[in-house]
Amino acid sequence: MNRSVLLLLSLCCLQPVLAANCxxxxxxxxxxxxxxxxxxxxxxxxxxxxxxxIIGSQAVAVIDTxxxxxxxxxxxxxxxxxxxxxxxxxINTHVHPDHLFxxxxxxxxxxxxxGHSNLPRALALLGETYVERAxxxxxxxxxxxxxxxxxxxxxxxxxxxxxxxxxxDAVGQSHTDNxxxxxxxxxxxxxxxxxLFHQHIPVMGGSGSVNGWxxxxxxxxxxxxxxxxxxxxxxxxxxxxxxxxxxxxYFEHMRAAVRAWLQADKPLAExxxxxxxxxxxxxxxxxxxxxxxxxxxYSELEWE
Ligand SMILES: [Zn+2]
Numbered sequence: 001m002n003r004s005v006l007l008l009l010s011l012c013c014l015q016p017v018l019a020a021n022c023x024x025x026x027x028x029x030x031x032x033x034x035x036x037x038x039x040x041x042x043x044x045x046x047x048x049x050x051x052x053x054i055i056g057s058q059a060v061a062v063i064d065t066x067x068x069x070x071x072x073x074x075x076x077x078x079x080x081x082x083x084x085x086x087x088x089x090x091i092n093t094h095v096h097p098d099h100l101f102x103x104x105x106x107x108x109x110x111x112x113x114x115g116h117s118n119l120p121r122a123l124a125l126l127g128e129t130y131v132e133r134a135x136x137x138x139x140x141x142x143x144x145x146x147x148x149x150x151x152x153x154x155x156x157x158x159x160x161x162x163x164x165x166x167x168x169d170a171v172g173q174s175h176t177d178n179x180x181x182x183x184x185x186x187x188x189x190x191x192x193x194x195x196l197f198h199q200h201i202p203v204m205g206g207s208g209s210v211n212g213w214x215x216x217x218x219x220x221x222x223x224x225x226x227x228x229x230x231x232x233x234x235x236x237x238x239x240x241x242x243x244x245x246x247x248x249x250y251f252e253h254m255r256a257a258v259r260a261w262l263q264a265d266k267p268l269a270e271x272x273x274x275x276x277x278x279x280x281x282x283x284x285x286x287x288x289x290x291x292x293x294x295x296x297x298y299s300e301l302e303w304e
Contacts, residue, residue, distance in 0.1 A: 022081065023051075023074035026236065029187035029228070031055040031164070033082070034236050035075070039200060041288050042098045043137040047071060049098040050232055052191065053079050054184055056161020059088035062111070063182050063191050064232075065102030068139050072102020076109070087111045089159055091168065092149065093193025093232065094176045095122040096205065097130040101139075103147035114157070115149035116170045116178035122207060123148050153180060171195065171219075173212035175232075176205040189228040189237075195220070198234030198243045201283035202250055204296040210255050211300070217248045253279050258297045259304075268298045 025033040034052030038045065046067055053062045053075070060079060065072040079087065087109040092100045094116065103113060127146040134141040151157075159166045167183040175194040182191040195216060197203060204210065220229075221244050229238045257275045272291045280290040 021070070021074050022077035023071070025052070025075075025078045028052070028230065028236050029184065029189050032184055032187060032189060033078070034230065035078070036236050037098070037233055039233075039285055042067070042096065043133050043139065046139075048233065049096075050230065050234075050236060051075055051099075051102070052230070053087075054161060054164065054166065055083050055085060056164035058085065058160075058162025060085050061089040061091060061159060061161055061166055061182075062087060062106060063091045064093055064099040064193065065090060065106065067098040067101050068134070068141055069102060069104050069145050070140065072105030075102060076105050088161070089114055091115070091180065091182055092119060093182070093191065094179050094205070095119055095126060095207075096176070096194065097134060099193065099232070100147070101130070101134065101141055101145060104145040107147065112151055113147055113149045114151045114153065114159075114168065116180045117152040117154040118178035119152060119180075120148050122176065122178045171216050173207070173209040174216040175203070175208045175213060177207040177209075179216075183227075187228070188224065188226060189230065191230040192220070192232065194232035196229055196231040196238060196243060197247060198231035198238040199284060200231075200234040201280065201285045201289050202247045202293070203233075203289045204293045206296070208296065209300055210251055210297050214248060214251055214255070217244050217251075220244055221248075250279070250283065254293065254297055255301065258294065258301050262298070262302055268295060271298060
């Protein structure tokens, strides 16, 4: 056997073999791992939200756990292939089920669950409906999998993972009324959850606000331009300013178009089929989400 064949063999066979239910993750920064979700619609498609974890010298923090206990278990498996350190925190960026139905997989780890101060209320309001919809879609989820936060954030909270501090910031009503961002100070990387959709049409949540979200984007744009941003959906690590600018452009355009529609006293039913169709078409997943965005914007802006 010649040397190149031997080399090939050793390359193939030294690769870590992932167990069937173990989530492949990529290192986006030293000690900071994530897996990119795939484009899809909540409940119809699995593994759609970006999920991740950060390893300090003493402990691990998880950011979002995926859309089912199975997804959570696959993420836990990925963590355990890299470290035996305790998982001290599970941070949920917001209430949407594609981001937190994996929580229950981390219960036995003794982690503290953390979310925005509005998250308990949002989960109490929406949790059971989400479970019913997930079950109808064939997912193995029960009300036992609804894990409310043990600790909530109003303003900011700093967590210490050992030689690594994370700053959590609760933001005002934007994608939902319970959005939380996570800044890894060591690598200047900020996980934005669904405050940022990258190469994916931005999706307005039921408790969100276009006016609030645009204000949040403006605040984010004036922060450190060297920050690495991690979106809730789409490719991991977005070039901060262009990604935020694209999202702002979509919402500014749609807000103006919906306001004009309202001023002309036209009904929503016609609006959802025509407002901003052309501009939205450039975004992946526009077919699935644009009309719904318009109807949310309409109901928010008709009271201005
Ligand atoms: Zn969301």
